[in-house]
Amino acid sequence: MSNRATLLLGVSYGFMSLWSLFVMAPVALMLAAAFKSKRAIFLDPLGFPDNLNFDAFQRAWDTGMNVFLLNSAIVTVASVAVIVLCSGMAAYVLARSPSRMMQLIYLLIVAGFAVPVQAVLVPLFQMISAAGLLNSRLAIILPYAAYGIPFTTILFYAFFLDFPRELEEAARLDGCGKISIFFRIIVPLSGPAIASAAIFQTVFIWNEFVLALLMLTSPSLKTLPVGILQLQAEWTADWPAIMAGLSIAVVPVLIIFVAAQKYFVRSLAGLGK
Amino acid sequence: MSSLELKDIVKNYGAFEALKGVSCAVEPGEFVVLVGPSGCGKSTLLRSIAGLESISSGEIVIGGADVVGREPADRGVAMVFQNYALYPHMTVAQNMGFALKMAGRSRGEIDQAVKRAAEILRITPQLDRKPKALSGGQKQRVAIGRAITRSPDVFLFDEPLSNLDAALRSQMRIELGRLHDELRATIIYVTHDQTEAMTLADRIVVMNDGHFAQIGSPLELYNRPANRFVAGFLGSPRMNFFNAAVVSADPANITVRVEGAGDDLVLPRNGDAALEAGGRIMIGIRPEAFALGAEDGLTFAGIARVVENLGRETLLYLDCPDLKTVDSESQEGYVAVQQSSQFTGRHGERFSFGVSADAFFVFDGDGNTVRFPSSTISSQ
Numbered sequence: 001m002s003n004r005a006t007l008l009l010g011v012s013y014g015f016m017s018l019w020s021l022f023v024m025a026p027v028a029l030m031l032a033a034a035f036k037s038k039r040a041i042f043l044d045p046l047g048f049p050d051n052l053n054f055d056a057f058q059r060a061w062d063t064g065m066n067v068f069l070l071n072s073a074i075v076t077v078a079s080v081a082v083i084v085l086c087s088g089m090a091a092y093v094l095a096r097s098p099s100r101m102m103q104l105i106y107l108l109i110v111a112g113f114a115v116p117v118q119a120v121l122v123p124l125f126q127m128i129s130a131a132g133l134l135n136s137r138l139a140i141i142l143p144y145a146a147y148g149i150p151f152t153t154i155l156f157y158a159f160f161l162d163f164p165r166e167l168e169e170a171a172r173l174d175g176c177g178k179i180s181i182f183f184r185i186i187v188p189l190s191g192p193a194i195a196s197a198a199i200f201q202t203v204f205i206w207n208e209f210v211l212a213l214l215m216l217t218s219p220s221l222k223t224l225p226v227g228i229l230q231l232q233a234e235w236t237a238d239w240p241a242i243m244a245g246l247s248i249a250v251v252p253v254l255i256i257f258v259a260a261q262k263y264f265v266r267s268l269a270g271l272g273k
Numbered sequence: 274m275s276s277l278e279l280k281d282i283v284k285n286y287g288a289f290e291a292l293k294g295v296s297c298a299v300e301p302g303e304f305v306v307l308v309g310p311s312g313c314g315k316s317t318l319l320r321s322i323a324g325l326e327s328i329s330s331g332e333i334v335i336g337g338a339d340v341v342g343r344e345p346a347d348r349g350v351a352m353v354f355q356n357y358a359l360y361p362h363m364t365v366a367q368n369m370g371f372a373l374k375m376a377g378r379s380r381g382e383i384d385q386a387v388k389r390a391a392e393i394l395r396i397t398p399q400l401d402r403k404p405k406a407l408s409g410g411q412k413q414r415v416a417i418g419r420a421i422t423r424s425p426d427v428f429l430f431d432e433p434l435s436n437l438d439a440a441l442r443s444q445m446r447i448e449l450g451r452l453h454d455e456l457r458a459t460i461i462y463v464t465h466d467q468t469e470a471m472t473l474a475d476r477i478v479v480m481n482d483g484h485f486a487q488i489g490s491p492l493e494l495y496n497r498p499a500n501r502f503v504a505g506f507l508g509s510p511r512m513n514f515f516n517a518a519v520v521s522a523d524p525a526n527i528t529v530r531v532e533g534a535g536d537d538l539v540l541p542r543n544g545d546a547a548l549e550a551g552g553r554i555m556i557g558i559r560p561e562a563f564a565l566g567a568e569d570g571l572t573f574a575g576i577a578r579v580v581e582n583l584g585r586e587t588l589l590y591l592d593c594p595d596l597k598t599v600d601s602e603s604q605e606g607y608v609a610v611q612q613s614s615q616f617t618g619r620h621g622e623r624f625s626f627g628v629s630a631d632a633f634f635v636f637d638g639d640g641n642t643v644r645f646p647s648s649t650i651s652s653q
Contacts, residue, residue: 170419
């Protein structure tokens, strides 16, 4: 390897290391703060905890985190299922259709990706309220699905463009209709795309705060981000418990990401098509 | 097995006419091979028969019924794809039985059909494997097996051996011949490989630019090509073509002058009544018609620019100073010569070959064959 190449490699590694540190620092601080006392968190905010004290985790759990976890899981699974199913079918049709109308629809879906949720909070609240869905899980499942579909459709679209058409033709000769081809051939062979779409949306929905705060007020329906907020009163806050709650909230997403990491990277690599 | 009849098939892609009204009838149990250059429409025709492409007009009759408008699965055809198109998430047995499963057949019936096809193709030990665990040849057998389990009226093969290496291709070619003998199935087979076409076909259909240039048995097409296109397409190395003119013509003979040749040639008439003095023609000579050192007919003396020793035969590309071929394989006007034996000649050596006038094909100004070599047989 030439000196120039070695230098380039060194600079790349150095940059990536710094970037990783930048990304990981808040996570490390959160984890360290969860083991500290309320006093220590203000006296030595950047230091290591003196010992592994799990009291903050206990206090966080006692606020009803098991219910929040369950709610988050139900909302996430339901939303992701709707997103994957709708986006998958839409992307398949869009990727296979030569029609200009379909291309226009695809452009509109892509454009929908650009509308920030904050911009439509008020009309969205009014619609959900008018539909009588306020304070129900559907009040956030439906908006989450609507917001997840554009990005996931783009992701699936890129994947389906490369899907071997001969398999679909063979399936047609074997007696499959369009729906059968989708569910019997396309879906079983779309594991990487489905996995990465599911991870993306899981991370987003699991962490979503604003819509959940707006639509859900009943404690039995609150999701994790909103539930953890209970540890913060008007004049005081139990920061170690909040950090512990956040640490607990991160664990399920982390497990999913590590388990399906290769699909995540592979699918993102194909997004430019 | 059923008959297949194509009646005036037209397929347009916008302004582009891919199939220009092709018609032919295939007898039950017949093995018909479609050959032609890339883009001539052979795969389009096959896909149209399968129902994967809709035709613009015409009729496709299988077993007496017009199947145009029917779904691919309802046409009684099974297709073997170039890239196998095996479902990667299914085992070999599941792949082979999938069509029957979709047709709602019983488990026992599916198992029986899969077992029978696997025995015919000798792939029983691979039935529980996934396609990724198979070699190219095994994958192709499974693809054929998938077609067999459906017991179709017509088998369609779309360049099925082109992804295999030379040795495996040769082996599979023999297997396909055996399979056809065993099943006596009606087969339409698309290929660009002349060896496959010549060895497998009962009849060959040569396609060019969306129409059928000629239909006939392999030897009929080789020996009596209807036109210059078919003559040049079949045979490797391809036929040598030379520009020529008819100097004089009488009821018994015609005298032709080949561009670059020293002397005029007198050819006895052989069904070429239309030729008249002054007409532009083209002479065609197969590479195997050249005899080393012979001096009758037309003599080719030149330097061997390329010598290909293939063991059982030798191919030479001869650079003759004045006699240049038209539309030749070498693109440089070299004359392709085939010697059916091992040959000690080397690149750069000078050789002289003679070709008897009896071995000449003659094509008129429109490219139609007007004279065949007198030694060839008219049909198989």
